[in-house]
Amino acid sequence: MRRGTGEPANKSRPQLNKEKEDKTDKNMQFVNNSRTRRSRPKSHDNNLLVNVLRWKLLRILILLIVVFMIFYGIFVHTGPTNSKEIHGNDRFLPNEPISFVHGDHMDVIHIEHNVGQGKAHGIQENQLPKVQQQVPPNPALHFNQGQRLPNQNQFIAINDVPGNQNQKIQQQPQNAAKDSTGTGEYPYHVIQSLTNTDKRPYLKTRFEECMISILEKSSVNLHFFFVVDTPSKQAILDIMQDITNKKIAHSKVQFNFLDIDELAKELAPMVSMLQQHVSGGHPYYKDAIFFLSIAIHQHVMPEYVHRLVMLDTDLIFKTDIKQLFAYFDLFKGNNVIGIAHEQQPVYRHLFSLYRSQNRGTLVGNPPPNGLTGFNSGVLLLDLDRMRRNTLYHKYLDGTNLKLLTEKYHFKGHLGDQDFFSLLSLEHPDLFHVLPCSWNRQLCVWWRDKGYIDIFDQYFSCPGKIDIFHGNCNTPIPKTP
Template structure:
């Protein structure tokens, strides 16, 4: 036996067949095989199980559905947050209303806070608490206002003097803004009957068309800085605006806050000029016809805002209101201007300064020629000079109670007045106040010229050089400079 084979020693193993021998044998048997080791094509790999892929796909769909659900929930919560809670400055007043419920408060830093007051049946919501800082207005309770307003003017804030003596320019720029004037922040003031509270000092201003007239933004900013860096009292502003001007005011007030210019607190609300225009138009339509005589610039009812502002335009808790043009620079604390309300006599319903050009000397020229020796149109201190409405102190409570004043708000009464004095004006509300003062000077507390120092000198070279200085003179310290008819205000200390 061969070692390791288990075969007998006599057994001889047949010789191994070669590949050639195998091939020949197969051919003889009619079989055809191919050598696997050389010519068989590579087989495709056996497909793997799909169980793992199915599991991954299922997980992916579940995650996707969860993500979609989270996005939907986020959108819903965000919508609720925006319409019912505080938001950032970019989202403030995203939905315009006539008189928004939100009061905007600025805090020194990088952001501004909006306090939303919830109103239920005339009741105010709870006070929110925010850090106290100069320029910041803590929220107080605020009533929901039901206001009415004026029509929008397409030319607000423009001072374009006419070079035709038949149509004097007067205070064109400021007229538009008196009526639409830019209201600073509505502080959430307690609706008490005394006008007290944290923000009893109310100011209204108008600013529109800043997208078309960028210089108006600069003028407004300079005015606000001059007010806020001197005011010793907390101010509540109402701003009558269109959308572009609203954005401009937001940016300006935020910048003032960041620079820590204001030394006291302030708040503001926006009043939409279009809504005001719709509301005011029926009230002043006849006044426009008889006082303005169809003049294209002051034909819009918004220029008569001050005349009817006491009738459902302002909240009832606003008792004393200062209306300002934007082309003003304050040199004194606005609190001193508010103090003039305390100097009103019993019949005074508003405070206003004389016109400092011979505007009404010219406009009453026919009446003066027929009434020799009349004081109508004469210069101060004894003449019936006429008024400039760039700075107005309005006692709204007295205006509401004065039935005689109300009698002049209808067309027929005013028509008789214009016919009596042969008057056709073009300067909006100040024409009406000037006319009214001829028969009822006791309605007006005359402000010192220093509180409305008008700088326009257009009439000096229009035939009135000999008497111009009698109107224009205003000696002594100036409290407010008024750059009317686009007159630059000098950089004075």
Template sequence: MASGGPGGGQGGAAGKVRRGVPCALGRARLGSLRSHQCVLLLAGLLAVCAFYYMGSCRETFSSATRRLKESRAGGTSGPAPAPASDAPLAPEAKAKPADGLSAGAAELDYHVLMMFTKADRSPALQAKGRTALCSLLSLAKLDEQEVLNVHFVSEEASKEIAKNLLRELLPGVTFKYKVIFHDVGVLTEKLFPVVEAMQKHFSAGSGTYYGDSIFFLSIAMHQIMPKEISRIIQLDLDLKHKTNIRELFEEFDNFPAGAVIGIAREMQPVYRHTFWQFRRENPQTRVGDPPPDGLPGFNSGVMLLNLDAMRQSALYQQLLEPAALQQLTEKYRFQGHLGDQDFFTVVGMEHPELFHVLDCTWNRQLCTWWRDHGYGDVFDAYFRCEGHVRIFHGNCNTPIPED
């Protein structure tokens, strides 16, 4: 979590200890009562740190970024020192050698990331976050050596709301966990140079390009996250989990050679509509057609990002270049507005080998908007999904079943 504590509470508590009960003075006239009060205040301060930092009073990602920048500016060429850790709830988690992360380590990290921004302005978003977190945490079952790392991308106000949610939901969790907050402003600053060129193809308008950069986070996640994180699952907030999140991580083992991302198909004729010009010029194309034989595009509500594979794939790196992207969007006559989802969809038309297609039950989308807007005759071919649903996705504010 971000340093500084909730609302500056740590600084205030420490100040009271220094001014009201100067423990280090050792004056006999304070008596045993004030010594006892000092101990209680210090214990309370440590408890606040232990709770709000969810077992990881560590250097944050944002502060680490600043430290690395300062280190580079100072001309240091070696690796940066490891971040400090004060009284962690769980031991520092490492990955098993089989996972391709840190050889010789005893523990295995699982990483999930959620965007949680502007929640202070939206009670509906807060309710979605509660549903998503409650269902994920209540059904998660991990082995003793496994650690769930929950990443939030937030600004200050939303971070405080997330902390309150976690205060309600984390008690009773039986597995090891860590919670990490990433400042949305810091990430946007890092993302903008990488994704600026693609935003003209996949954003709704040109007036908010800088702010829109955060909606392309998954595309450049391999450049943003520390090298120690090799795999991460990015999840939308409008989800309800129906099974153990650990089972979703097992899908990484099903990636074919060369695949870098696991993602489910779009379950509406969104891209049948968006690719209309290309489809008219190429009447035999499968682009935009429904499954199982068509290419309906992707939905970014649930994404498995193999960061190591993204870092190592020369093809994926090439596709991030403005010239390559321009060529693709011109070929497919594409202009979108859905951020990373559009990028992965266009890339998937040309390079399906980069993707592991998740079963629809891992992202059972519920939105039916396109059924009532010109595509009722073909809608069911896209919307059909058989099997036990493992994650419901209430996209376009569609209610999620209670049971």
């Protein structure tokens, strides 16, 4: 019997009650099933947490990579700027001389400034209409169009005076292309590089300011060689035209263009060697232009160029450039290059391993007695001495340079000045050290990189400054 009812235990319940129980049972089953679905093993929860963390870490890692690539792209595109933009160039050239005097990729340009008039020579004929549009209606200013005749020391000049419809074709004497003979009308030779102005417009401004500072103060006729790409060539033409129109220069000026692509082809093998042994593969210094100064005496310049000043474009001259050329006359013995010391502890840092293994060494120490290393923003290159000097040529060889880099545990990143700085450790007599005033570097990047206590020992340059060097984009003071 069922308890409390007096009914037999097996007696059927009313149908209604049975339906309620069935419904209750189903509800209970639903609740139990629901709880079963929500309830997971503890180990499964742990796996889920690990997977979530993995996805979060992966997303963070991907984000960091993307950010790094963006900043790296910006860095490579804009570049660090000078120590040669932070810089100059190198490599054995082919045995057959490459005469840029006769080469199709060199254009002769000439600007003269006389009392009340100016001349610009050598703009290519196919550029004449564009240049004429830039010329103000001033009959005193005229152009000579220059085009070299193949394999001859001659060029054809076309004189065009605004307002005169007759173009006068004039064959120059055979030696006309050699105005810059070292003893002739243009004995002072300067080379500068300007490329990528279409991507970095500020380079044009920097070049113009540098050029104005030189020409305002120069008391001698100058012959410039400009290493350019196509956009930068046009930029220089525009700038030099403006300087001509404003009669800024007080002496005569002529200039040539050297095509960067042609130079790169000739320098490529040496650049590759230097990249391997000196520059550590830094992407910014893959450009051949950063090694030009090392091999410029080998078939690059015309034979009539004997002494050459190589300049960065982030310079402001405060003194007549003639006084800089006077330092060539102070070269003695094995001197082949004039160059100023680096004014930051760059090479103290780059030679740190060697210094740690050689206590008491002068390598990397500050001036006046230390082997400080050099800055190649201003270079005096005696090409005749460089051609004759067998000791210098000994190190334009991968084997000897490799031995030198291994001895000093050296991997640099500053192009030609690394080569000169390394070579000076063994053979300081190859270099005539310029006073700091002729390459007053303004960059202070290394001051806050652990060298604040000794920074001024490198950076100090008291007295009158002859050239300010705004390396690493440092503003140049606006002083008289």
